[in-house]
Amino acid sequence: xxxxxxxxxxxxxxxxxxxxxxxxxxxxxxxxxxxxxxxxxxxxxxxxxxxxxxxxxxxxxxxxxxxxxxxxxxxxxxxxxxxxxxxxxxxxxxxxxxxxxxxxxxxxxxxxxxxxxxxxxxxxxxxxxxxxxxxxxxxxxxxxxxxxxxxxxxxxxxxxxxxxxxxxxxxxxxxxxxxxxxxxxxxxxxxxxxxxxxxxxxxxxxxxxxxxxxxxxxxxxxxxxxxxxxxxxxxxxxxxxxxx
Amino acid sequence: xxxxxxxxxxxxxxxxxxxxxxxxxxxxxxxxxxxxxxxxxxxxxxxxxxxxxxxxxxxxxxxxxxxxxxxxxxxxxxxxxxxxxxxxxxxxxxxxxxxxxxxxxxxxxxxxxxxxxxxxxxxxxxxxxxxxxxxxxxxxxxxxxxxxxxxxxxxxxxxxxxxxxxxxxxxxxxxxxxxxxxxxxxxxxxxxxxxxxxxxxxxxxxxxxxxxxxxxxxxxxxxxxxxxxxxxxxxxxxxxxxxx
DNA sequence: TCGTTCGTTATGTATATACATATTGATGCC
DNA sequence: GGCATCAATATGTATATACATAACGAACGA
Numbered sequence: 001x002x003x004x005x006x007x008x009x010x011x012x013x014x015x016x017x018x019x020x021x022x023x024x025x026x027x028x029x030x031x032x033x034x035x036x037x038x039x040x041x042x043x044x045x046x047x048x049x050x051x052x053x054x055x056x057x058x059x060x061x062x063x064x065x066x067x068x069x070x071x072x073x074x075x076x077x078x079x080x081x082x083x084x085x086x087x088x089x090x091x092x093x094x095x096x097x098x099x100x101x102x103x104x105x106x107x108x109x110x111x112x113x114x115x116x117x118x119x120x121x122x123x124x125x126x127x128x129x130x131x132x133x134x135x136x137x138x139x140x141x142x143x144x145x146x147x148x149x150x151x152x153x154x155x156x157x158x159x160x161x162x163x164x165x166x167x168x169x170x171x172x173x174x175x176x177x178x179x180x181x182x183x184x185x186x187x188x189x190x191x192x193x194x195x196x197x198x199x200x201x202x203x204x205x206x207x208x209x210x211x212x213x214x215x216x217x218x219x220x221x222x223x224x225x226x227x228x229x230x231x232x233x234x235x236x237x238x239x240x241x242x243x244x
Numbered sequence: 245x246x247x248x249x250x251x252x253x254x255x256x257x258x259x260x261x262x263x264x265x266x267x268x269x270x271x272x273x274x275x276x277x278x279x280x281x282x283x284x285x286x287x288x289x290x291x292x293x294x295x296x297x298x299x300x301x302x303x304x305x306x307x308x309x310x311x312x313x314x315x316x317x318x319x320x321x322x323x324x325x326x327x328x329x330x331x332x333x334x335x336x337x338x339x340x341x342x343x344x345x346x347x348x349x350x351x352x353x354x355x356x357x358x359x360x361x362x363x364x365x366x367x368x369x370x371x372x373x374x375x376x377x378x379x380x381x382x383x384x385x386x387x388x389x390x391x392x393x394x395x396x397x398x399x400x401x402x403x404x405x406x407x408x409x410x411x412x413x414x415x416x417x418x419x420x421x422x423x424x425x426x427x428x429x430x431x432x433x434x435x436x437x438x439x440x441x442x443x444x445x446x447x448x449x450x451x452x453x454x455x456x457x458x459x460x461x462x463x464x465x466x467x468x469x470x471x472x473x474x475x476x477x478x479x480x481x482x483x484x485x486x487x488x
Numbered sequence: 489t490c491g492t493t494c495g496t497t498a499t500g501t502a503t504a505t506a507c508a509t510a511t512t513g514a515t516g517c518c
Numbered sequence: 519g520g521c522a523t524c525a526a527t528a529t530g531t532a533t534a535t536a537c538a539t540a541a542c543g544a545a546c547g548a
Contacts, residue, residue, distance in 0.1 A: 015531060030464060031425035041498065052533050057499080073499045074541040082421055087431050089333040089484055177326055181275035187331050187484040191435035191455035191477035209453035209477070211435035220274060233435035233453070240333055240431040259501060285528065296503050301529080317529045318511040 016051055020059040028068055028079050035081045039069060087240035091187070091215075093174060094150075094229075097236075098142040106141040107171045110201075114156075114163065121153050124226040126216065132156040134163070136172050139201060146202045147235055152227040158219060173227070176217075180224055188214040189238065194230070202232050209233035260295055264303035272312055272323050279325045283313060331484035335431070335459075337418060338394075338473075341480075342386040350385040351415045354445075358400075358407065365397050368470040370460065376400040378407070380416050383445060390446045391479055396471040402463060417471070420461075424468055432458040433482065438474070446476050453477035 014022070027033045040048065045056040060077055063069045071077045098105040115121075116130040125133070133153050140148040152172055154162050159180055167175065192212045199206040211231045217224045258266070271277045284292065289300040304321055307313045315321045342349040359365075360374040369377070377397050384392040396416055398406050403424055411419065436456045443450040455475045461468045 017531080029425050029427045034425075043498085053499095054534085055532060057501095058531090061500085071499065072541080073539070074497055076498065085335040085421075085429065087333045087335060087429065089331045089431075091329040091331060177329075181273050181278075183273045185329065185331065185486045187333075187482075187486070189433060189455075189482040189484070190480070191453040191475075193453045193477065207451070207453075209435040209437045209451075211433070211455075231435075233437065236434070238431075238433040240433070242429045242431070261501080287528080297529095298504085299502060301531095302501090305530085315529065316511080317509070318513095318527055320528065 016049065017055050017058040017062075020045065020049060020051075020056060021062055024059065024063060025068065033079050035079050037079045038075075039077045039079065041076055085242070087242035089187070089238060089240040091213075094140045094148055094171070095174070098140065098147055101142060103142040108139050108141065109167050110137040110139060112136050112167060117153075117155075124153055124216070125155055125223040126218075127155060127223055136167060138167070138171060140171065142235070145235075147231070149198055149201050149230045150227060151230075152225060154225045155223050158222045158224040172225075176225060180219055182217045182219045182224055184218045186216045188212075191233070192230075194232075198230055202230065204232050211236055211238070213238075260293065261299050261302040261306075264289065264293060264295075264300060265306055268303065268307060269312065277323050279323050281323045282319075283321045283323065285320055329486070331486035333431070333482060333484040335457075335482075338384045338392055338415070339418070342384065342391055345386060347386040352383050352385065353411050354381040354383060356380050356411060361397075361399075368397050368460070369399055369467040370462075371399060371467055380411060382411070382415065384415065386479070389479075391475070393442055393445050393474045394471060395474075396469060398469045399467050402466045402468045416469075420469060424463055426461045426463045426468055428462045430460045432456075435477070436474075438476075442474055446474065448476050455480055455482070457482075 024033075024039060027039075033039060039060075042053050042056045042060065045060075046053045049056065060069065060071065064071050064077070067080055067083060069077050070080050092100075095105045095107075113135045115133060115135065117125065117127050117133045118130075121127065121133050121135070122130070127133075133155055136150070136152045136154070138150045138152075139146050140150065150171070150173075154172065154176070156163055159176065161179060165175065190212050192210050193207040194202060194204055194210050196206050198210065199208065202210070204210075210233055213229045213231075214227065215229075216226045268277075268283060271283075277283060283289075283304075286297045286300045286304065289304075290297045293300065304313065304315065308315050308321070311324055311327060313321050314324050336344075339349045339351075357379045359377060359379065361369070361371050361377045362374075365371065365377050365379070366374070371377075377399055380394070380396045380398070382394045382396075383390050384394065394415070394417075398416065398420070400407055403420065405423060409419065434456050436454050437451040438446065438448055438454050440450050442454065443452065446454070448454075454477055457473045457475075458471070459473075460470045
C-alpha cells in the first residue's frame, strides 16, 4: 500500500477521514444507501481509499456517534433506521434577540423577594426541603413595547452570591450564566392564554395567545434556577434547524 | 513508557480516551476550569494518564467538536466561552406522542388537492416556479378529541410517488419519512390564536391559544415539504433537554 | 436434537511513529 | 524602531501494528 505521507500533497484542503465521512454521509442522505444497508467493511473502504483502517475507523466512529450508522461487531456497519426526529434549538439571550430585530433593548426589574421555598417553588425547582430561594419578576423591552415577561426562582443553596445581587442593572439570565456552571437544562415550550396580570405587563389583551418557554437548570444534580419566559404570540418565534 | 497493551487489563469498563474526556468535561462543567482556562497540553495529559498522545488527542478532538474547548496550534487548548445556549428538541411522530399519553390514536384526511404551486405554496416551500404540488389537510385524534391539525404541501418534483398516494390510511408524515431521504429541516415554533376554521376542527373556541409548529424539509437543496401542525394550547408541550 | 465449544471475523482501543501546518517568540538586519 | 526571517512548539493527520472483544456459525459430543 502506498503510504500517503510519502507522496507529496498536490493541493486539496479537507483531510482524508473528512472526505470519507462526507462521501458516506452523502450516500446515506441521498438515499443511495437506505436504512438497513450494510456499508462496506472498514478494510474494504481502506482498500478503496488507499488508506489505513484507522483512518476509515475515525470516519465511521464519527458517523456512529452522530447516529447515522450503527456498528455491530462481527457483522459490520449499517445505516440506521430514521430515529425520532430531533432538532437543535438555539436559545439566545433575550438582549441579543431583541437587538437582532434592530430594536433597542431595555430591562426592568419588577420585583425581588427572598423567602424559604414554598410548595410551588419546590415543585418548580425540584427542591426537597424549604431551603431559601430568591424570586424575581422582570420585563424585557424591545423599543417601547414589552417583549417578554420573566418569572424566575433561584436556589440560594446553589447560588449563594445571588443574595447580595440586586438585579437592577443586568438581567438575572446573563448574570447566572457568567457565574454558575451548569450541567443540564430542560426546556418546556407551550402556548398559553395571557392571564390578567401578564396581559397588563405585556400590554396585550387578556387571553391573547402567548408562547411560554420554561427552563430548569441543574448544576451537578443540584437545582439552580427555574425560569418562565412569556412572549406575546406575535412578537416571538423559536427557530430550530437540523441537519442529520 | 509502559505500553498499555503489554500489561493485562484487570477490570474496568470505559475506555481510556472516554475517561480522559469525562474527566476534562467534569472539570469544565464544575467550573474548576473556567472559560478561557488553558487545559494541559496533549503531551502533559499523556504523561499524566500514562498513555500515548494519540489517545489524549482522541479525547480532546471530541471535546473540540462538541464545542467545550477550542484548540489553537502552538498555543494549546482552551475552555470555550459559553456560547448561546442550545437544546436538543426531539420532534416525535404524532402517533407515538398520542400513544405515549395512553390514548388511542386515529388519523383522518380532510382534503387532498393537486395543483400548480400558488404564490403561497411557493413561499411555504421555497419553490422558484409553479411546479406541481399536493396540498393536504388532516386531523390527528387522541381518543375522541382532536389532538392536532396538519396542513401540508408536498412538492411533486421532489416526491413524484406522492401523486399515486391517497393518504387515506396513513398520515403523510410517516409516509414521507419512509420514502424520502432528507438532508435539512427547519422548524418554527410560535403561539397563535385559533382562527374560526382551526377552532372548529380542533373543537376549541376561536382565538384560543394554539402551539404552531412549522417544518420545512429539503433533500439535497430541493424543497420537499412544508407542514404546519396546530395543537390546542392545553393539549401539547414540547420538551427539550440539553447537557453540554 | 440440543447445547457447548471454539475458531473466525469485524469492530474497538491503544501504541509508537512520522510528517504537515499554523503560530508564536526570538533573532537579526536595515 | 520596525520588519522580515526562522526555529521552536503544539496541534492535525495519517500510518502500521497489536491485542481485546463481541458475535456469528460450524463442528462436535451427549
